[in-house]
Amino acid sequence: MKKELSPEVVAVEKHGAERSHLIRILHEVQREYNYLPEKALRNIAAMMDISLVDVYGVATFFRSFSLEPKGKHMVTCCMGTACHVRNSGGVLDEAKRHLGIEPGETTGDMLFSLETVNCLGACALGPVVVVDDKYYGEMTPARVRKVLKKVAEEEGRGQDDQD
Amino acid sequence: MVNLIIDGQSVEAEEGWTILEAAKYYGIDIPALCYYEGLTPTSACRVCVVEIIRGGRSRLSASCSYPVQEGIEVRTNSKKVKRARKVIIELLLASCPNSRTLQCLASKYGVTKIRFRSEDRGCILCGLCVRMCEEQMQAGAIGFVYRGVGREVAMPFHTKHEACRECGACLYICPVCELPCRGPMQPGELCNACLDTVQLEAFPCKD
Amino acid sequence: MVKMTRIDSPSALEHYRRAIKEKRAKYVKTVSVCGGTGCQAHECGAVYEALRAALDENGLAKTVELRQTGCHGFCEMGPLMVIQPSGIFYKKVSPEDIENIVEASLKGNKVVEELVYEDPVSGEDIKKESQIPFYKKQKRLLMSMNGKIDPCNIEDYLAQDGYSALVKTLFEMEPTEVIDEVENAGLRGRGGAGVPTASKWKAARKAIARDGIKYVLCNADEGDPGAYMDRSLLEGNPHAVLEGMIIGAYAIGANEGYIYVRHEYPLAVDNLLVAIDQARELNLLGDDILGSGFSFDINVSIGGGAFVCGESTALMASIEGRIGEPRVKHIHTAEKGLYQRPTNLNNVETWANVSLIINQGAAKYKRVGTKNSTGTKIFSLVGAINNTGLVEVPMGITLREIIYDIGGGVPKGKKFKAVQTGGPSGGCLPESLLDTPVDFDRLYDVGSMMGSGGMIVMDEGTCMVDIARYFVDFLCDESCGKCVPCREGLKQMLYIIEDITEGRGTLEQLDLLKELAEVMRDTSLCGLGQTAANPVLSTLEYFENEYLEHIKMKKCRAGVCKSLITFNINPKKCTGCMRCRKACPVGAIKGKKKEAHIIVQEKCEKCGICFEVCEYKAVVRK
Numbered sequence: 001m002k003k004e005l006s007p008e009v010v011a012v013e014k015h016g017a018e019r020s021h022l023i024r025i026l027h028e029v030q031r032e033y034n035y036l037p038e039k040a041l042r043n044i045a046a047m048m049d050i051s052l053v054d055v056y057g058v059a060t061f062f063r064s065f066s067l068e069p070k071g072k073h074m075v076t077c078c079m080g081t082a083c084h085v086r087n088s089g090g091v092l093d094e095a096k097r098h099l100g101i102e103p104g105e106t107t108g109d110m111l112f113s114l115e116t117v118n119c120l121g122a123c124a125l126g127p128v129v130v131v132d133d134k135y136y137g138e139m140t141p142a143r144v145r146k147v148l149k150k151v152a153e154e155e156g157r158g159q160d161d162q163d
Numbered sequence: 164m165v166n167l168i169i170d171g172q173s174v175e176a177e178e179g180w181t182i183l184e185a186a187k188y189y190g191i192d193i194p195a196l197c198y199y200e201g202l203t204p205t206s207a208c209r210v211c212v213v214e215i216i217r218g219g220r221s222r223l224s225a226s227c228s229y230p231v232q233e234g235i236e237v238r239t240n241s242k243k244v245k246r247a248r249k250v251i252i253e254l255l256l257a258s259c260p261n262s263r264t265l266q267c268l269a270s271k272y273g274v275t276k277i278r279f280r281s282e283d284r285g286c287i288l289c290g291l292c293v294r295m296c297e298e299q300m301q302a303g304a305i306g307f308v309y310r311g312v313g314r315e316v317a318m319p320f321h322t323k324h325e326a327c328r329e330c331g332a333c334l335y336i337c338p339v340c341e342l343p344c345r346g347p348m349q350p351g352e353l354c355n356a357c358l359d360t361v362q363l364e365a366f367p368c369k370d
Numbered sequence: 371m372v373k374m375t376r377i378d379s380p381s382a383l384e385h386y387r388r389a390i391k392e393k394r395a396k397y398v399k400t401v402s403v404c405g406g407t408g409c410q411a412h413e414c415g416a417v418y419e420a421l422r423a424a425l426d427e428n429g430l431a432k433t434v435e436l437r438q439t440g441c442h443g444f445c446e447m448g449p450l451m452v453i454q455p456s457g458i459f460y461k462k463v464s465p466e467d468i469e470n471i472v473e474a475s476l477k478g479n480k481v482v483e484e485l486v487y488e489d490p491v492s493g494e495d496i497k498k499e500s501q502i503p504f505y506k507k508q509k510r511l512l513m514s515m516n517g518k519i520d521p522c523n524i525e526d527y528l529a530q531d532g533y534s535a536l537v538k539t540l541f542e543m544e545p546t547e548v549i550d551e552v553e554n555a556g557l558r559g560r561g562g563a564g565v566p567t568a569s570k571w572k573a574a575r576k577a578i579a580r581d582g583i584k585y586v587l588c589n590a591d592e593g594d595p596g597a598y599m600d601r602s603l604l605e606g607n608p609h610a611v612l613e614g615m616i617i618g619a620y621a622i623g624a625n626e627g628y629i630y631v632r633h634e635y636p637l638a639v640d641n642l643l644v645a646i647d648q649a650r651e652l653n654l655l656g657d658d659i660l661g662s663g664f665s666f667d668i669n670v671s672i673g674g675g676a677f678v679c680g681e682s683t684a685l686m687a688s689i690e691g692r693i694g695e696p697r698v699k700h701i702h703t704a705e706k707g708l709y710q711r712p713t714n715l716n717n718v719e720t721w722a723n724v725s726l727i728i729n730q731g732a733a734k735y736k737r738v739g740t741k742n743s744t745g746t747k748i749f750s751l752v753g754a755i756n757n758t759g760l761v762e763v764p765m766g767i768t769l770r771e772i773i774y775d776i777g778g779g780v781p782k783g784k785k786f787k788a789v790q791t792g793g794p795s796g797g798c799l800p801e802s803l804l805d806t807p808v809d810f811d812r813l814y815d816v817g818s819m820m821g822s823g824g825m826i827v828m829d830e831g832t833c834m835v836d837i838a839r840y841f842v843d844f845l846c847d848e849s850c851g852k853c854v855p856c857r858e859g860l861k862q863m864l865y866i867i868e869d870i871t872e873g874r875g876t877l878e879q880l881d882l883l884k885e886l887a888e889v890m891r892d893t894s895l896c897g898l899g900q901t902a903a904n905p906v907l908s909t910l911e912y913f914e915n916e917y918l919e920h921i922k923m924k925k926c927r928a929g930v931c932k933s934l935i936t937f938n939i940n941p942k943k944c945t946g947c948m949r950c951r952k953a954c955p956v957g958a959i960k961g962k963k964k965e966a967h968i969i970v971q972e973k974c975e976k977c978g979i980c981f982e983v984c985e986y987k988a989v990v991r992k
């Protein structure tokens with residue numbers, strides 16, 4: 001039986017093994033796995049002939065990369081200046097308290113990951129929270145809690161339906 | 164040959180030398196931590212800053228990578244240099260209070276107290292070990308990971324990596340892995356014991 | 371679409387352009403629906419689809435041209451729709467409104483009153499885009515195109531006479547003449563520092579490339595949090611940036627280019643890639659452009675979420691596939707830049723200005739702006755302001771005009787406190803400096819800087835010490851961590867400011883803060899560390915009182931610094947509705963129904979939710 005090629009092999013073959021493609025390759029690999037597994041980074045280093053510590057260094061330097069698996073729902077709070085002056089700090093605090101995790105972490109049930117970002121370019125709507133690509137504008141601590149509760153409820157109901 | 168002035172003396176230097184090299188050649192001492200002969204300079208520690216006056220404008224620059232230029236004036240000990248150097252040593256000490264190298268630098272350059280919050284992190288991120296491992300040992304086993312205040316020197320995934328041959332070159336070159344300064348001081352304080360010793364070598368108590 | 375073919379002479383391009391224009395003559399009306407990021411957040415996609423279906427249904431598809439464009443700038447009011455030639459402007463359009471719009475404005479020539487913009491100041495209805503105060507004082511030389519073209523269709527750009535500057539450059543001008551023109555126009559870099567563009571081009575032109583390769587780069591990293599001008603240019607009008615780069619490459623003698631875009635801008639990347647493909651197909655990019663003998667091609671490189679990668683040498687390291695760590699620039703990047711070859715880097719907006727200069731000529735271009743700052747500048751006007759969005763203004767306009775005449779002032783009757791420009795490298799200016807003109811040198815003189823275009827307005831609800839803390843905290847994480855004054859300095863700076871915001875600060879610490887700031891400025895390796903203290907220094911200079919209040923009186927007048935505030939319930943106002951009790955996430959509120967509630971101070975985490983939910987204003991923040 002033909003074995004399927006791993007995402008990192010596909011990405012390196014697609015772009016080539018020159019070092020200048022490293023960041024793009026990491027992006028593509030992360031899109032497939034939803035994070036950067038150690039094995040993939042080792043393969044990339046070997047295929048591109050870059051020392052592993054350099055690949056690891058790049059993967060930890062840039063904020064868009066994660067070495068941990070992400071939860072099913074991504075909650076991203078904007079911490080840009082425009083959002084900050086409209087109390088995005090309070091919104092983030094409430095999201096942290098409600099989910100019981102810090103930014104960069106994932107809940108134990110792998111349902112939510114919390115992230116912060118510095119400006120999404122939607123400053124007119126600030127404070128902005130993005131949950132799975134949906135933008136929520138003019139957030140307040142109370143409103144973000146509602147949004148998160150709703151997502152969790154839908155999740156619960158979704159599971160009931162399947163039962 | 165390039166003509167320049169260092170601390171009031173007119174000197175000649177070879178094309179391609181850095182200011183640090185030229186100063187050393189003429190016996191002028193400039194402290195340097197992340198510089199090591201034979202390794203690519205990265206100018207990260209900024210302890211070696213000197214005042215460079217060029218075209219009437221003065222600014223501080225890292226001497227370990229600044230190439231000598233015709234007609235510039237260099238001051239290695241001006242008021243501006245001393246003040247900046249002291250704060251930088253102070254910042255370094257706050258991150259590695261037990262380093263003997265740093266304690267000696269503090270004594271030598273008149274840093275008598277640390278006004279910043281001290282936290283011993285055991286590494287000043289000078290990167291000598293990283294360059295040693297890559298450039299001299301051709302191993303590339305360790306490197307910088309993360310960024311900003313979270314930057315570290317580590318092996319990939321923070322576990323022992325097969326590229327490391329345990330040659331020990333990184334330990335040899337590290338300015339903070341040595342035996343700590345023996346004092347006399349309380350933890351978190353400055354030793355300053357070598358202050359009275361007038362004639363100091365670069366790192367006086369290293370042996 | 372007219373069939374895309376390789377075009378190999380200026381006359382063939384003109385021929386092609388004419389064909390596009392003729393084909394379009396049949397349309398009697400054009401509807402532009404904004405598809406920028408702000409409007410997408412307001413779900414403009416559904417509006418566009420509904421309108422398209424309605425046009426088909428009503429048999430209007432042949433006479434009404436429908437176009438999804440890039441950002442128009444007035445994101446606050448999105449989704450936006452503009453109908454040409456009448457210029458009717460609709461705000462906050464939803465799919466349900468489409469039927470009315472088709473009937474009234476597309477079949478007929480009437481206006482749907484509910485969708486018309488009402489001026490919050492005068493209360494008047496304003497039907498046309500050009501008459502809206504938000505747009506009136508602007509000078510939209512670059513941005514106006516965004517409303518007229520579909521970024522994914524090169525024909526739209528050509529129909530607006532796009533690439534005519536390129537033809538003029540390649541066939542009528544010597545490279546040095548191009549540089550002279552840009553020099554005479556007085557163009558200064560829009561990426562922050564305002565370096566004269568021509569002097570950079572000259573240096574790169576003069577530099578000797580050992581293997582003949584030189585690079586031209588475009589900085590689309592846009593790291594300033596709270597700014598999105600470059601994003602909207604790239605998303606809405608990518609060909610203007612490409613055209614500028616090709617012209618610049620010709621002037622410098624470069625054959626390869628890179629656009630470095632931040633990863634957070636997926637739509638910009640997509641539109642850019644489409645634009646590059648289309649330009650290549652028409653032979654506007656690639657080998658022997660338009661048969662001129664000049665070859666130049668562009669790659670897109672994507673960042674990974676790092677502010678420092680906006681710095682020139684860090685950006686180059688990142689393109690090379692390494693960590694975005696700056697290096698010393700004792701030898702300029704014009705001589706040794708990307709891959710150690712001669713390199714010229716300019717910002718997105720700088721590149722977008724180039725074709726304008728070539729088309730209009732330096733003399734006309736220079737008529738807008740001040741003596742040393744010519745042309746326009748785009749700002750993203752955000753924060754405590756009535757009209758949020760992108761504004762393009764002539765240089766020399768005062769901050770006051772931007773904030774009050776275009777932005778409509780501070781909302782909810784609050785008082786203006788400060789305006790921040792220049793992002794993490796810039797400063798906060800108080801009310802007394804609002805008459806400062808927008809000009810590279812004047813802003814620098816008062817301790818701020820033009821920056822790349824973020825303009826954040828703050829009202830009395832913003833604590834200036836907290837703003838300083840915010841930027842220092844941002845930079846602690848965004849610094850690359852290489853050099854000591856920046857990495858360790860920022861960290862210590864944060865400790866000191868946190869001491870102040872948490873009520874432990876001392877007056878001696880203020881002196882230490884200033885001393886540290888100076889050393890960071892003088893000895894840091896790159897621009898990030900050299901300017902990192904600016905937000906601290908400018909707030910210390912203009913809002914020292916607030917620092918002193920925090921230190922001496924343990925008071926935060928804006929009610930932002932948690933350690934210095936308390937929440938209490940005024941029993942006279944409290945109705946015992948239990949709203950706050952239910953809302954408190956830590957169960958700190960006690961009280962029975964219909965009786966006054968109290969807050970248990972030991973438990974309160976000061977999240978302010980009770981303050982937010984109480985309908986009787988019974989919760990007091992002090």
Ligand SMILES: Cc1cc2nc3c(=O)[nH]c(=O)nc-3n(C[C@H](O)[C@H](O)[C@H](O)COP(=O)(O)O)c2cc1C
Pocket residue numbers: 558559560561562563564565567589590591592593594677678679680681682715716717718720721822896897898
């Ligand atoms: C820390 C740092 C971040 C920067 N970020 C950006 C940026 O996001 N966009 C930009 O165009 N320039 C940025 N710059 C300025 C660039 O280094 C460079 O000067 C500019 O892109 C040159 O283009 P210009 O001459 O057209 O302004 C940054 C500089 C520093 C030091």
Ligand code: SF4
Pocket residue numbers: 285286287288289290291292293316333336337338339340
């Ligand atoms: S471990 Fe030692 S040599 Fe390596 S970076 Fe840290 S201080 Fe420098």
Ligand code: SF4
Pocket residue numbers: 937950953954955956957958959969970973974975976977978979980981
């Ligand atoms: S301020 Fe917040 S934590 Fe405190 S009592 Fe009110 S709701 Fe609870």
Ligand code: FES
Pocket residue numbers: 078079080081082083084118119120121122123124126127128595596597
């Ligand atoms: S600051 Fe939050 S979207 Fe820009």
Ligand code: FES
Pocket residue numbers: 194195196197198205206207208209210211212225226227228
């Ligand atoms: S020795 Fe020059 S910066 Fe460290």
